[in-house]
Amino acid sequence: MIYDQKVKIRCNPKNKKHYLEKGYDVPKTGEYFFVSVHDLLPSTSELVKCKCDICGRDFYRKFCYLREIHACSDECVQELRERTIFNKYKCKNIGQSKELNVHKKEKLANTKYEKNLVKTSKNQKHLCELFYGILNYPIGDYNVDIALINEQIVIEYDGKGHFEWIKDEIKELNRENYIVNKGFKLIRIESRSDILLNDSDMIKLVNFAKYLNKKKVYINLEDKRIAYYDSYSFEEIL
Ligand SMILES: [Zn+2]
Numbered sequence: 001m002i003y004d005q006k007v008k009i010r011c012n013p014k015n016k017k018h019y020l021e022k023g024y025d026v027p028k029t030g031e032y033f034f035v036s037v038h039d040l041l042p043s044t045s046e047l048v049k050c051k052c053d054i055c056g057r058d059f060y061r062k063f064c065y066l067r068e069i070h071a072c073s074d075e076c077v078q079e080l081r082e083r084t085i086f087n088k089y090k091c092k093n094i095g096q097s098k099e100l101n102v103h104k105k106e107k108l109a110n111t112k113y114e115k116n117l118v119k120t121s122k123n124q125k126h127l128c129e130l131f132y133g134i135l136n137y138p139i140g141d142y143n144v145d146i147a148l149i150n151e152q153i154v155i156e157y158d159g160k161g162h163f164e165w166i167k168d169e170i171k172e173l174n175r176e177n178y179i180v181n182k183g184f185k186l187i188r189i190e191s192r193s194d195i196l197l198n199d200s201d202m203i204k205l206v207n208f209a210k211y212l213n214k215k216k217v218y219i220n221l222e223d224k225r226i227a228y229y230d231s232y233s234f235e236e237i238l
Pocket of ligand 1: 071
């Protein structure tokens with residue numbers, strides 16, 4: 001469940017019209033204002049307060065990641081998954097067919113990498129060169145944007161295209177957890193406007209993230225904010 005709440009958002013040329021139409025007193029571009037959670041655009045990346053539909057705990061999540069069912073943690077996502085499978089197949093373990101699927105997915109990820117079949121953006125390529133990474137590297141079922149194999153780090157870049165479709169929250173969490181469980185640290189770079197900072201600032205941000213003792217670190221390029229997955233505390237470092 002999403003709590004009824006006011007969310008602080010930043011005015012930009014894209015959201016201005018939407019909130020004006022909703023009757024808000026919209027400030028100048030770049031300035032912050034409060035809107036009701038019911039009026040938010042689906043692509044909004046601000047954190048909103050929710051109640052877990054599985055365990056009842058309060059938690060925060062980015063609005064754009066939310067779906068009809070709200071699960072707070074890996075365990076609750078897993079529980080939800082099992083309940084869904086149970087309802088669908090009326091059994092808890094779908095056993096062999098699931099295992100076969102995993103093999104198929106892994107094979108597909110390898111093929112995609114070897115044959116260069118994954119779509120790559122200009123910024124993704126640039127970041128990859130900047131950090132001496134490998135593009136679309138297969139880790140189990142997934143092709144990650146950039147892998148720094150020696151450092152066991154995965155960098156995912158979410159540009160404009162990423163925010164245009166509303167993401168499947170559980171799918172996205174599963175992907176992140178899978179990568180982390182394979183022993184990688186995940187650094188997610190988000191840029192809604194699809195603009196990178198200059199190379200030295202990018203290196204500064206990513207280096208800062210690399211040495212944070214956290215498994216998942218989010219970097220927001222618009223606000224130059226760094227967020228840790230577990231605490232959702234933000235830190236400005238530029
Ligand atoms: Zn929960």
